[in-house]
Amino acid sequence: MNHYQLNITADDKQVVLERILQVARYRGFLINGINAQVNNADNIGIIKLFVSSERSIGLLVDQINKLIDIKSVTVDNKATQSTSA
């Protein structure tokens, strides 16, 4: 089982969290934790998503990136390495 941390920025829409969680579950990733905040200055949501799966994280990154309200998705390699050790 590989553990990953994703750093996601998104438009501040209430439902964006639901969309991300639905995609993560459906695509075969266990959600281990989530940290979400909104930057009120520019209405951008900043989400840290902690997931684990046997599947390649690239599959989830691509699927989350397809969501309309998502601005960026990156894998935190440092966190990924430390959690999978």
Add this chain to the structure above:
Amino acid sequence: MASEQLTGAALLFKVLQQHQVKHVFGYPGGAIMPIYDALYDSDVEHFLCRHEQGAAFSAIGYARASEQVGVCFATSGPGATNLITGLADALADSIPVVAITGQVATAAMGSDAFQEIDVFGLSLACTKHSFQVTDVNDLEKVLHRAFAIALEGRQGPVLVDIPKDVQIALVDEKHGNYSQLKNKVKLPPANVGSALALMSKAKKPILYVGGGVGMAQAIDELRSFAKCTGIPSVSTLKGLGALDPQDANYMGMLGMHGTKASNLAVQACDLLIAVGARFDDRVTGKLNEFAPNAKVIHFDIDTAEIDKRRKADVAILGDLKVNLPSLEMPLSIEQWQETCQAMQRDFGWRYDHPGENIFAPAVLKELSDRVPENTCVTTDVGQHQMWTAQHMKFNDPTNFLTSGGMGTMGFGLPAAIGAQVSRPHDCIITVSGDGSIMMNVQELATIKRFQLPVKIVLIDNSKLGMVRQWQDLFFNGRLSETDLSDNPDFIMLAQAFDIKARQITKKHEVAEAIEEMLDHNGPYLLQVKIDAKDNVWPLVPPNTANDKMMENT
């Protein structure tokens, strides 16, 4: 710039008009009544279906046959939930549909009000995107965005849920430019050099064509690429029509019910060029034994399809119309072409069939040979669907509409209605089965109401045929809930909707009955009785490599 004030419902129709929407499919109800009231004053023509699922499938058929956005309406609660299967179907097959649902008033939302359901929540898994409009001032922007999202990139369904108070609230039309989407995914430059190098080295390349070609309107570019390179080609179910069926290098459909030549060629190839295809499990069979010796070049518009099921050696992302011509290059593969053509000759379809009973593949070949140009065929799901895909020829993907990804029984009849509305002067035929047709049989009333000249070819084996076939082959013949011998009298049923109908049971009746159906100036149901034990061949059993297909021996 502010202009006249109008209700949210009236604004909806203004926006529909701006997107050249002339026809919508739907069913009224309590929470969408202001929209149906505004429809009364609108130029949009509404087709009353007899179930919201029928409305959704008609919108899909309309979209697929005409390459425009299909639009459907439903009320809240059960109306909205009845749309869900259609939206899922549109998502699986990447069809641009905008679904408008009424919702209970905002003040009542979340109170378990009458006919209230969280359709927005339901939509998350079965739409490309969805909106719930709680402020009428957002409505215009949201509706324009919905159309833009449905069409942008990989197409798909978008749902807009509009509470009743938003429908009746007054608002200024803003005339903003809302259709521009940000291109947030930066596509890497096409790696043309690497792809050309793979093509140059290949001795046994195969062109594997999917539904994305039609969606990209890249038929000409694909055919030009196929002609220039001379690469032998195969098609997915949804890709049928993209390649010229008369092309000597075209081998037909691949996969579970693909042609033997297609599957053997793909398994033997050393380069697989996937164009708008997604390595679906019905195509690949056992994935890790699919095209085991092939390098892969994968063309797609959707980044998420690259490496999803099969690692690509070279990915070429973006518009096929732009990218395909950049790889045109004559190849010296005459020996491989001859091998593929020999397989086509050796393993071609046979239509000889013992006895007097009707052989469905022969009926569909006969139908294919006789239909007028630009005929559009829809199907339901099951044996008749696979026989249609195998034995009819299509010259454009807009002429073959079938539920590919979702495999939804009940698709064919309402999809044919949508196709007929979008192409009133073309012949529209639905090939259905006696199981499938009952799934949305109420849409015969829609055909009657609008006098749509849809032709229905009902392949009737009094069975849930494909499930029966699998029970025979893989469940020790233990037939469970697949007997439909108590079906209604389909001739009487059709006649109850003023639809001319005829039953045939013997081979010698086929040609004349097809002619009668095609000559009839109105809707027609041709019930074709076949042997209940006829199977679809070949068949690649589940989780099996495609070269280990079962055949009729």
